[in-house]
Amino acid sequence: MSQRRLNLISAALVLGVFTTLLDTTIVNIAIEHLRAAFDASIAQTQWVATAYLLLYVAVIPISGWASERFGARNVWAFSVAVFLAGSIFCGLATSLPMLIGFRAVQGIGGGMLIPLSFSILTRAAGPERIGKAMVAIALPAQLAPVLGSVLGGLILQYWSWHWMFFINIPVCVAALALVRFLPEVPGRPGTRLDTLGFALLTPGVIALAYGISEATGAGGFTAVTAWLPLLIGILLVAAFVYHSLTTRRQPLIDVRLFARRSFGLSSVITFMAGFTTYALTLLLPLFYQQIRGEGVLATGLLLIPQGAGTMLFFLLARRIATHVDGRFIVAGGSALIMIGILPFVFTGLDGGGILLLAGQLLQGIGFGAAMFPVMTLAFGSLTHDEIPSGSAAFSVVQRVGAPFGVAVVAVILQSRLDSADSPAQALTAFTGTFWWVLGLSLIPCALAFLIPKTRKKTAQVTAPDQ
Known part of the structure; x- marks a missing residue:
């Protein structure tokens, strides 16, 4: 693969990864503003961030299977499209429950983008160029929190909160326009989903993510809403590890x-x-x-x-x-x-x-x-x-x-x-x-x-x- 083609692949992946990370930062600094806008409590408004996080981590475990089953490029394009749709509807939301629901839609799209981008870029670059190619993922991951804070401050000070989500539209459209440059690897219809692994790992990581998010509140890790989900998550993930090591089929994630x-x-x-x-x-x-x-x-x-x-x-x-x-x-x-x-x-x-x-x-x-x-x-x-x-x-x-x-x-x-x-x-x-x-x-x-x-x-x- 030529360096020019690899650069175009990197550009497409950067747009997808960057917009999800940027969006996360902007929304996190706007929680207090959203609380006032919807006349809600901090606990209620926090679900704008929590709903996204839970659905985000929920889809990560199946990203590897989905890319093998349907083709990495197809799943990546689908994820960007879902994130784009979620962003549009978030910007149009007229109530806090609507915003929380559409943030969950955003999480479904955003959760697959980073692992899929890792996968596509690693395969396209090969071991000889992996170091150079990884910059496409590493740099946006470090810059997004900083730029998100600046953009979030500008949007909240000079525009309305709706533009926190509308700002994603041109970036996602540009990413979809570059999809054709991604390597087309056909899916394998015979690839079976590790259903037991999915049933163990997905709720496990959701429980861990929820427990961690609750630990930042009053009571810390001693709060029941924090330690109980964490305990459940640890048990489910431990059960998945045992399943992954003993199953005869291809596990959802190979812990080896x-x-x-x-x-x-x-x-x-x-x-x-x-x-x-x-x-x-x-x-x-x-x-x-x-x-x-x-x-x-x-x-x-x-x-x-x-x-x-x-x-x-x-x-x-x-x-x-x-x-x-x-x-x-x-x-x-x-x-x-x-x-x-x-x-x-x-x-x-x-x-x-x-x-x-x-x-x-x-x-x-x-x-x-x-x-x-x-x-x-x-x-x-x-x-x-x-x-x-x-x-x-x-x-x-x-x-x-x-x-x-x-x-x-x-x-x-x-x-x-x-x-x-x-x-x-x-x-x-x-x-x-x-x-x-x-x-x-x-x-x-x-x-x-x-x-x-x-x-x-x-x-x-x-x-x-x-």
């Missing part, structure tokens, strides 16, 4: 992939990113709004250096990184994240703005350096036939594991804020939580040295290792 050193370790590091990379996407906006008193738009603008740092890595440092052992890139990225957190650990109620922005720039560079080799290693280690199942498995870890880390950090922050009676004490609550994130960043830094040594001239790609 996690026993492979490269794929398993990459998944663990991705899971730990919830306590560091993704936790910072929660802490930084809250810090600027609650401690520094910034508005939504100003907060979004203040977060730009973080996205700029990630872009800087992918545009400049990535070419150098492909000639350096991936272990040192991941460890160096984790170290940069920790250095970037330090200004927030020692900050005051005001001042030090330049240091905070510089810290975010280092965080952004660290994000790119820490996650890029991990994603490359995970998918570069899969064979052609393993890619659909591996993409679904990795996406489950990413979409359930990462929010778990964020929820834990949110509980730590809330427990400290509960006893804060003054701005100075609130600042102490934040700086103490930043210390936790700094300490947890040591774990992926240490795990980096367990990654299989990579060859210098072939990017961070290794042969499948058992």
